[in-house]
Amino acid sequence: AQSVTQLGSHVSVSEGALVLLRCNYSSSVPPYLFWYVQYPNQGLQLLLKYTSAATLVKGINGFEAEFKKSETSFHLTKPSAHMSDAAEYFCAVSKSGNKLVFGAGTILRVKS
Amino acid sequence: DAGVTQSPTHLIKTRGQHVTLRCSPISGHKSVSWYQQVLGQGPQFIFQYYEKEERGRGNFPDRFSARQFPNYSSELNVNALLLGDSALYLCASSKRSARDYEYNEQFFGPGTRLTVL
Numbered sequence: 001a002q003s004v005t006q007l008g009s010h011v012s013v014s015e016g017a018l019v020l021l022r023c024n025y026s027s028s029v030p031p032y033l034f035w036y037v038q039y040p041n042q043g044l045q046l047l048l049k050y051t052s053a054a055t056l057v058k059g060i061n062g063f064e065a066e067f068k069k070s071e072t073s074f075h076l077t078k079p080s081a082h083m084s085d086a087a088e089y090f091c092a093v094s095k096s097g098n099k100l101v102f103g104a105g106t107i108l109r110v111k112s
Numbered sequence: 113d114a115g116v117t118q119s120p121t122h123l124i125k126t127r128g129q130h131v132t133l134r135c136s137p138i139s140g141h142k143s144v145s146w147y148q149q150v151l152g153q154g155p156q157f158i159f160q161y162y163e164k165e166e167r168g169r170g171n172f173p174d175r176f177s178a179r180q181f182p183n184y185s186s187e188l189n190v191n192a193l194l195l196g197d198s199a200l201y202l203c204a205s206s207k208r209s210a211r212d213y214e215y216n217e218q219f220f221g222p223g224t225r226l227t228v229l
Contacts, residue, residue: 004154032215043116043202044155044220051215090154096216098145098206099168102154 002027002093006103014111019063019078021106023091026072033074034092034100035065044090050074061085086110114139116205116221124227125193133188133224137205143167144186145218146178147202155202161186162208190226198228 007022025031033050048059055067065076074091088107092100117136125131137144143162147155160168161180175191184205190197204218 036220041225043222046217046219049217092154098143098160098216098218099157099170100147100155100218101157104152104154 002031002095002101004091004093004101004103006089006091006106008106009104010107010109012109012111013081015083016080019076019081019085019108021076021089021091021108023065023074023076023103024072025074025091025093027093027095031093031095033065033067034094035059035063035074035076036090036092036102038088038090038105040087047076047089081108081110083110083112116203116219118201118203118221118224120224121222122225122227124229126229127193127195129193129228130189130191131193131226133190133201133203133226135186135188135203135205135221137184137186137203138219141205141207141219142184143206143208143216144180144184145204145206146186146188147204148172149200149202149223150196151199158188193228195228198226200225 003026005024035047036044048057050067058064063078088105090105091103094100119134145160146158149155157170159178164180178188180186200223202223203221206218
């Protein structure tokens with residue numbers, strides 16, 4: 001069975017600092033991996049996805065993530081945090097994109 | 113192009129009642145999936161429908177049911193509501209129902225916030 005673990009339910013960074021949100025997955029087969037962002041009272045917006053092409057994936061709003069099979073990780077990073085990045089972030093895994101298995105989420109707070 | 117739309121946006125029900133949530137997929141998309149997101153948790157998969165047939169079901173009780181119509185819109189029905197059914201219900205559409213290892217991107221709607229009192 002597939003599962004996702006997001007380390008840290010809350011992460012706080014200063015504006016301009018590096019953002020690092022951690023995601024580890026458990027999957028018996030090479031998966032598809034996703035990061036979604038959710039702003040308050042809104043649905044999910046896809047930030048980026050890994051679909052077995054390049055292991056370093058670039059997404060929207062300056063975010064990127066690196067697939068590391070040996071570590072079963074897919075951490076999300078952004079070099080410089082902006083106030084508008086404050087939101088909840090979800091890592092998800094799927095064998096095809098049909099049934100997404102989500103982590104519990106990480107709330108990112110950006111301090112001015 | 114319009115994205116995935118859901119109605120209503122908010123809903124308040126009491127325990128024991130029944131609720132119907134609606135979803136219209138992106139034009140040209142034939143698959144709809146439903147997810148439940150309880151406050152403080154990640155979304156959980158409930159159902160997937162493709163071409164009006166159920167293609168996947170998550171670990172939810174039989175009180176939860178869904179259907180897809182010829183125009184590919186979908187309804188999620190929940191009977192005998194419990195307090196624990198209070199959640200944001202998300203609908204996602206995709207072009208098709210992919211086989212395993214065949215990528216199929218889902219696009220999410222804004223959700224319906226259900227509160228059960």
